[in-house]
Amino acid sequence: MARTQTPDDAQEPHRPALSHSLLEDAQALLLGTALCALGVQFLTAAGLVTGQTAGLGVLLSYVTGWSFGLWFFLLNLPFYVLGWIRLGPRFVAKTVIAVTLVSLFSRGLPEVLSFDRLDPWTASALSGAVIGMGLMVIFRHGASLGGIGILALWLQERFGLRAGLVQLGFDALLFAAAFAILDPWLVTASLLGAVIVNLIVAVNHRRDRYIGR
Numbered sequence: 001m002a003r004t005q006t007p008d009d010a011q012e013p014h015r016p017a018l019s020h021s022l023l024e025d026a027q028a029l030l031l032g033t034a035l036c037a038l039g040v041q042f043l044t045a046a047g048l049v050t051g052q053t054a055g056l057g058v059l060l061s062y063v064t065g066w067s068f069g070l071w072f073f074l075l076n077l078p079f080y081v082l083g084w085i086r087l088g089p090r091f092v093a094k095t096v097i098a099v100t101l102v103s104l105f106s107r108g109l110p111e112v113l114s115f116d117r118l119d120p121w122t123a124s125a126l127s128g129a130v131i132g133m134g135l136m137v138i139f140r141h142g143a144s145l146g147g148i149g150i151l152a153l154w155l156q157e158r159f160g161l162r163a164g165l166v167q168l169g170f171d172a173l174l175f176a177a178a179f180a181i182l183d184p185w186l187v188t189a190s191l192l193g194a195v196i197v198n199l200i201v202a203v204n205h206r207r208d209r210y211i212g213r
Contacts, residue, residue, distance in 0.1 A: 036105075046119075046123035055171070099145055136204050
């Protein structure tokens with residue numbers, strides 16, 4: 001549906017979205033992935049979990065003893081093919097870089113950052129905030145953290161399944177598994193962080209307000 005022109009629109013010319021330079025993309029991916037890795041550090045230090053592919057990586061790290069960084073990198077490998085078909089090579093290249101950086105940062109942060117005391121609810125809120133902001137930085141520069149989001153977009157395009165419902169269904173199964181494996185109180189606290197992440201993305205990742213004009 002066409003957007004109704006307002007007086008402000010008539011006075012202000014159309015401004016096409018500007019592409020980012022290589023340096024701008026580099027600093028954004030470093031910042032965004034570092035924030036996401038910091039959020040994962042809050043989660044794992046408090047024994048919490050989150051949603052999407054990152055949440056599956058965290059849960060598998062608890063079960064197997066392998067690091068989150070390794071699991072996160074491995075879990076994303078199958079989705080790159082879908083991303084290439086659905087969103088193109090440029091998007092996939094940036095996403096591979098972002099996933100690799102989060103994996104590396106997540107492996108290195110525990111060596112230089114630890115917590116003597118970390119309340120689970122505080123950890124959950126902080127993780128949701130920094131992961132949400134990290135994702136926004138990554139999204140704005142044409143990348144993602146891969147995984148279930150790419151699969152959801154493909155299923156929507158191929159079979160008509162709504163991407164949001166696919167992701168919601170995956171998170172429901174993930175948290176159900178977490179309740180069976182982890183302390184239910186910690187899983188309940190984890191839900192706060194997942195809600196904060198989704199609220200940050202829902203409010204800020206809007207094409208009509210923030211992405212171009």
